[in-house]
Amino acid sequence: MIKLLKKPFVYAGIFSLLLLLLDAGVLLKTFIIPSAITSVTEQPNTTDIDTNRNTDTNTDSNTNSNTDSNPNNNPNNNTDTDSSSQDATITETSYQDDNIQISLETFRKYDATIYVADITLSSADYLKTALAQNTFGTNITEKTSELAEEKNAIFAINGDYYGANNRGYVIKNGVLYRSTIRENSDYGDLVIYQDGTFGIIDETQISADQLIQDGVTNLFAFGPTLIKDSTITVSEHEEVGRAMSSNPRTAIGIVDSLHYIVLVSDGRTSESEGLSLYEVAEIMQEYGCSTAYNLDGGGSSTMYFNGQIINNPTTNGRKISERSVSDIVYIGY
Numbered sequence: 001m002i003k004l005l006k007k008p009f010v011y012a013g014i015f016s017l018l019l020l021l022l023d024a025g026v027l028l029k030t031f032i033i034p035s036a037i038t039s040v041t042e043q044p045n046t047t048d049i050d051t052n053r054n055t056d057t058n059t060d061s062n063t064n065s066n067t068d069s070n071p072n073n074n075p076n077n078n079t080d081t082d083s084s085s086q087d088a089t090i091t092e093t094s095y096q097d098d099n100i101q102i103s104l105e106t107f108r109k110y111d112a113t114i115y116v117a118d119i120t121l122s123s124a125d126y127l128k129t130a131l132a133q134n135t136f137g138t139n140i141t142e143k144t145s146e147l148a149e150e151k152n153a154i155f156a157i158n159g160d161y162y163g164a165n166n167r168g169y170v171i172k173n174g175v176l177y178r179s180t181i182r183e184n185s186d187y188g189d190l191v192i193y194q195d196g197t198f199g200i201i202d203e204t205q206i207s208a209d210q211l212i213q214d215g216v217t218n219l220f221a222f223g224p225t226l227i228k229d230s231t232i233t234v235s236e237h238e239e240v241g242r243a244m245s246s247n248p249r250t251a252i253g254i255v256d257s258l259h260y261i262v263l264v265s266d267g268r269t270s271e272s273e274g275l276s277l278y279e280v281a282e283i284m285q286e287y288g289c290s291t292a293y294n295l296d297g298g299g300s301s302t303m304y305f306n307g308q309i310i311n312n313p314t315t316n317g318r319k320i321s322e323r324s325v326s327d328i329v330y331i332g333y
Helices: 008-031 144-150 208-213 277-286
Strands: 035-039 094-096 100-109 112-121 127-131 135-138 155-158 170-172 175-178 189-193 198-201 216-220 225-228 249-256 259-265 291-294 303-305 327-331
Touching: 112 277, 112 303, 127 144, 127 170, 127 216, 144 155, 144 303, 144 327, 155 249, 155 259, 170 208, 175 208, 198 291, 208 216, 225 249, 225 277, 249 277, 259 277, 277 291
Parallel strands: none
Antiparallel strands: 035 135, 094 100, 100 112, 112 259, 127 327, 155 303, 155 327, 170 175, 170 216, 189 198, 189 216, 225 291, 249 259, 249 291
């Protein structure tokens, strides 16, 4: 036995086994084991909001707009907001009341089935986010449709799946949950201000605390940015990491004040190939978006409207089913 332990290959084998166990533990913690950090709070962690930010629709990280300095005026805490959608006119492809107008369109392009929602709001109060299980953490997930139903959402899509990462800014409904800079910060983050305008920021150029002071209520750290200042910002062959060139996609854009376009596409099936980033950008530009941003795609891409899943979420290109995600973007009261 002693002679056996003296052999170099035995030590190498033991060392390799230890490394394998360590790597397995890291992977489990990163991608599988749920880790709750804090419960969702509705009260934003804000101080004095910068009152010099320009409220132009095409806000970027170097501009500042006029917002109320009182944190209690966060749109998600507005007690004057109607609590229900009274006298709404609803069809299979539309919803309209005094505050929310949504129309859906389904069409074929680039060998893909594409779903587009045209949304106009009377106030940014109705554009919200929600975290799975009402909890901030890693690998805390729910299906988009289930979370939407819990929030009585009229319309919802998957968000940026912040919970699959340990780094990167997380701001949801005016609350700052994480302030560490993400590794792929070159993609930029989409920020939504209290007045509903969009901006693109670089985490290395502005702190999360400053974003809160500037009036950012929601932030999405996925990307890349598809359109900025009405110009497409991705190349024809650009892709997220090592993903395939055609995928199920989810994207959100703004046309002008409180007028938004949301796109979801099916993909990775014989019926629908999927879209490239550039193809998504082209469609968003055709709809007049001045800013558009790529959210989590693939099996996460889900569109929910009036109690129904609108698209065909695809898991691994084989099974039509929803992937559970860490967060959603939704329209509702």
